[in-house]
Amino acid sequence: MAQLYARDVPELRPPGRADLLQVLWCPSEHPPYLKPTTKLFWRTAADVSSVLTSPPTPTDVQYGYIPKPCVLSPEQVTEYPNFLELSEQLREKVNNWSAWRAAGIVMDDAYEEPQEYYSDELSEAPGWKVGGWPPWGLTDPAARFCINCGTVMAPLLTIASEESRDYRRGWVPTEDQGIAVIDDDPVHNSPGIQVSKGNHLQLYSCTTCSNHTTLIQ
Numbered sequence: 001m002a003q004l005y006a007r008d009v010p011e012l013r014p015p016g017r018a019d020l021l022q023v024l025w026c027p028s029e030h031p032p033y034l035k036p037t038t039k040l041f042w043r044t045a046a047d048v049s050s051v052l053t054s055p056p057t058p059t060d061v062q063y064g065y066i067p068k069p070c071v072l073s074p075e076q077v078t079e080y081p082n083f084l085e086l087s088e089q090l091r092e093k094v095n096n097w098s099a100w101r102a103a104g105i106v107m108d109d110a111y112e113e114p115q116e117y118y119s120d121e122l123s124e125a126p127g128w129k130v131g132g133w134p135p136w137g138l139t140d141p142a143a144r145f146c147i148n149c150g151t152v153m154a155p156l157l158t159i160a161s162e163e164s165r166d167y168r169r170g171w172v173p174t175e176d177q178g179i180a181v182i183d184d185d186p187v188h189n190s191p192g193i194q195v196s197k198g199n200h201l202q203l204y205s206c207t208t209c210s211n212h213t214t215l216i217q
Contacts (some may be wrong), residue, residue: 004023009074021041023203036201077171082119097114131155133155135160147213149206157202
C-alpha cells in the first residue's frame with residue numbers, strides 16, 4: 001500500500017539497520033471500528049534480493065482502499081498542533097487579534113476569528129504525512145500508549161482521504177496551485193483513497209518495542 005525509504009523521508013527514524021518501511025493493509029473495513037487491518041514491515045533495502053514485478057491482486061476489495069499509482073514527492077513543511085492541543089495561555093494568544101497584528105500577519109477577510117485562520121493555514125498540514133502533528137476531529141486530542149510497554153506512542157503515518165481542500169489552499173504545493181481549483185481536482189485526492197467514509201487513518205508507533213496501533217479521525 002505504501003513504501004517509504006529513510007533516504008527520502010528522514011522523519012521515519014527506522015530501528016536498527018532498517019532503511020525501508022512497508023505498510024500493508026487489508027483493502028476492506030473490519031469491525032468493531034470499521035477500519036482496515038494494517039501491518040508494518042521495517043526492512044533493509046540491501047537485503048531485499050527478490051522483487052515481484054507484478055504485485056498480487058486482492059480478491060475482496062472495498063471501494064476507496066486500493067490506491068491509484070501516483071508520484072510521491074516528499075517535502076518538509078512547518079506545521080503547528082491542533083488548537084485544542086495548545087495550552088490555555090497559547091489559545092488566548094491565538095484568539096487575540098492584536099497579537100497577530102503586532103506580528104505583522106495580514107489575514108484574509110474571510111476569517112472572522114483568528115482561531116479559524118490558525119486552524120486552516122497553520123495547524124495540522126493536510127494530506128498523507130510522516131510524523132508531524134496528528135489531525136483530530138472525531139475525538140479530542142489524547143495521548144496514545146503502547147499496550148506492550150506503556151510508552152507514549154508517536155505519530156508515524158497519516159493516510160488521508162484528501163490531500164487538500166479549497167479552503168486550505170495554502171497547503172497545496174506551489175507547482176500544483178494552478179490545477180487546485182475545486183474539491184474534485186487532481187490534487188484533492190491523487191491516490192483515490194477514502195478511509196472510513198472520508199476520514200483519516202493515523203498510525204502510531206512505539207519507539208521502545210516497535211509496536212504500532214491505528215486510529216480513525
